[in-house]
Amino acid sequence: MKKRILAMTCAAAVAAAAVPVYGAEETAAEPAQSAEETVATNLGVMVNEEPVEFSGQQPVIVDNVTLVPVRGVLETLGVTVAWDAETHTITLTEGEKTGTLTMDSDVFQTGDTSVQMAAPAQNINGLAMIPLRAVAEYFGAEVGWDAENRMVLVTKAPEVQYLAEDTYEKVLKDENGNLLAEVKAIYPVLTAEVPEAARDTVNKNIAGLTMKAADTYLVEVKDEVTQEAAELGENFHPFQLVISYEDAFYGKGVLSYLTTVWEYRGGANGTTKGVGKIYDLQTGETKTLGDYINLQSGLTERDYMVQVFRRDMASNSEKYLEGAAQSLLDTNTNLGYYLKDEKTMVIFADQTTLKPHSEGIVKLEIPVNK
The missing domain is CATH 3.30.457.10 (Copper amine oxidase-like, N-terminal domain)
Structure with missing residues (x-):
């Protein structure tokens, strides 16, 4: 020195x-x-x-x-x-x-x-x-x-680039070559120095789930979009599915993020759904809510997430839709979770299910206690 x-x-x-x-x-x-x-x-x-x-x-x-x-x-x-x-x-x-x-x-x-x-x-x-x-x-x-x-x-240590990105795009056209529906996906690719087998497993899983969601969507909407295009003619707008991700966290041996899936099937607005992921970077397997939160005996992950939202509804009822409490009881209402950082878990619900459309995906942060 x-x-x-x-x-x-x-x-x-x-x-x-x-x-x-x-x-x-x-x-x-x-x-x-x-x-x-x-x-x-x-x-x-x-x-x-x-x-x-x-x-x-x-x-x-x-x-x-x-x-x-x-x-x-x-x-x-x-x-x-x-x-x-x-x-x-x-x-x-x-x-x-x-x-x-x-x-x-x-x-x-x-x-x-x-x-x-x-x-x-x-x-x-x-x-x-x-x-x-x-x-x-x-x-x-x-x-x-x-x-x-x-x-x-x-x-200050230089910032480590632990993620890259890849894309997947696919379209559905009618017999005349007119666009009926399209999918655009951006998904993370793990590049961090972790066990190679785990990294390959995680990347294969992420890419596979993204491509499967895109391909399945085009198959599911084919009949509906074909009929709507024929009925609306020049007023028809192609269906869209946009897959992206946000809130990526890398640390403590895990990769976690929220996949957002925005879907448009006509009308004024599309809607956004979420899929949370937490990957163990030693094994390549996914981790569960119970790995980070003490769940009472017999309490399922969904039961716990419902409790979290109910507590927030009790103190902030004016922020929720009138039928939000009932929506929580509907098993078709998608709830999920992911790690925002090593101390914070995010519980979320899809857009328009619990709060107004303008609120987007509904997120509540809770402290990790394990």
Whole structure:
């Protein structure tokens, strides 16, 4: 580490332009904190063993809390930084993750979650300075401290691509070549470093189920769509089936996701159904709800899912359709589950079965307790 620190001036440094926190007019009304009010500490920051150079204000320690310019380190981690001068807020974005900082507040807001930082985001010499740990950890980095070299050490492993995608398309036409129905499918392909036999089993299962669903659909609708095309003539719209997936989770030895199946058979809107999957990546077999949730003796998976929805209906009845409780008793009402992450199970029901069509697939999150 000492050799690397001594060689910092020769390393390829990352330019770190800071976020100005006040415009020229506002600066006069609310002066920036002066350098004398902070503790000059000759701190350094390294991201994945590469030094970060800051133009202007350097990292400092204020009241025993290390503060760094907000832009330099986070942009090096792949986080986009946006400043709103009107509200004095900083929005941080990476992929689907978004967080918000407000000047002079020690709260880091991420969706519905508020994380208290070690100190407020603050203006030092006209630049936004923040305590790094809470923010960096939210975006998947680890933060350490090298006391001997007075160096903040930030590390973030490169994102592992554990999934690829494949497609399957098929059409049904009449004897004149006119389109009657079509299927478009996108499905996940596991590429992670797991036992080869398990990976092959999982991928074969996913592809097989997708293709079977597509082929079966075209067989099932053939007579119906042929008759409707003949009756409607120019007003006929081809039937469609679109298969996709969402909420993919890879971790703790499993791959889990929700397959969405959108179907259109005429009318104003199509409807979406769901199929949840949890694959064991050691064996290639599917896992059950009981592997993650303590089910009372004699309670089936469906009984448990019905209970989950009933509890939510009891406290949020206004969000459900009038006949939702009765629909739960109908065994034709599709209910399912999948893992959103290692701590969260999602119980779901198909679109329009329990809530209005605009709500899409109905999802309830419950904690894993096994």
